[in-house]
Amino acid sequence: MSISLPPVALYRRIFTLLDREPEVRDGPMVLLPGTVRGAVALESVWFPYPRAHARTAEGALGAAGAGGGELAARGVEFAVPAGGLCALVGPSGAGKTTMLHLMPRFHDPSAGRATLDGVDLRAYSLQSLHQVIGLVPQEP
Numbered sequence: 269m270s271i272s273l274p275p276v277a278l279y280r281r282i283f284t285l286l287d288r289e290p291e292v293r294d295g296p297m298v299l300l301p302g303t304v305r306g307a308v309a310l311e312s313v314w315f316p317y318p319r320a321h322a323r324t325a326e327g328a329l330g331a332a333g334a335g336g337g338e339l340a341a342r343g344v345e346f347a348v349p350a351g352g353l354c355a356l357v358g359p360s361g362a363g364k365t366t367m368l369h370l371m372p373r374f375h376d377p378s379a380g381r382a383t384l385d386g387v388d389l390r391a392y393s394l395q396s397l398h399q400v401i402g403l404v405p406q407e408p
C-alpha cells in the first residue's frame with residue numbers, strides 16, 4: 269500500500285503568491301464610460317522593473333533604476349489629445365509596451381504620473397479604468 273503525501277512545498281509557494289499585496293492600489297474615483305474624453309499623457313515618467321524580474325535585452329534603456337531594476341523609462345513625456353492618434357516608434361526593448369502598460373495600470377511609474385483627462389490614473393478605481401480601455405496585446 270502506498271500513501272501519497274500532499275506536496276507541502278507546492279502549496280506553500282501557491283499561498284505565498286496569493287498572500288502578496290498588489291503594488292497597484294485601487295483609487296476612489298469611478299470613471300463613467302460616457303464621461304471620458306480620452307486625453308492621455310505621461311508626465312516625467314520614470315519606471316524601473318523590479319530587479320528580481322528584470323530581463324536583459326539588447327537595447328534596454330540604461331542602468332539600474334531607483335527601484336534597483338532595469339530602467340525602462342527615464343523622464344518620458346508625451347500627451348495625446350482627446351480623439352488623437354499616437355504611434356510609439358522605437359527599437360525593440362526601447363520601452364514602448366511598458367509605456368502602454370502604464371495606462372491600464374499594470375504597473376505604476378516610480379516617479380512622474382500617467383493621466384487620463386488630466387487626472388492621475390492612480391485616482392481611479394481599477395475596475396472602472398479597465399472598462400474604458402481597449403487593449404490588443406502584442407503577445408497572446
Ligand SMILES: Nc1ncnc2c1ncn2[C@@H]1O[C@H](COP(=O)(O)OP(=O)(O)OP(=O)(O)O)[C@@H](O)[C@H]1O
Pocket residue numbers: 317318321322323324325327328329338340358359360361362363364365366367406
Ligand atoms: N515584465 C518585465 N519584467 C522585467 N523587464 C521587462 C519586462 N517587460 C519588459 N522588460 C524590459 O523592459 C525593457 C523595455 O521592454 P518593452 O517590452 O517595453 O520594449 P518594446 O519597445 O515594447 O519592445 P518590442 O518592440 O520588442 O515590443 C526591455 O529591456 C525589456 O527586457
Ligand SMILES: [Mg+2]
Pocket residue numbers: 364365366406
Ligand atoms: Mg512591445
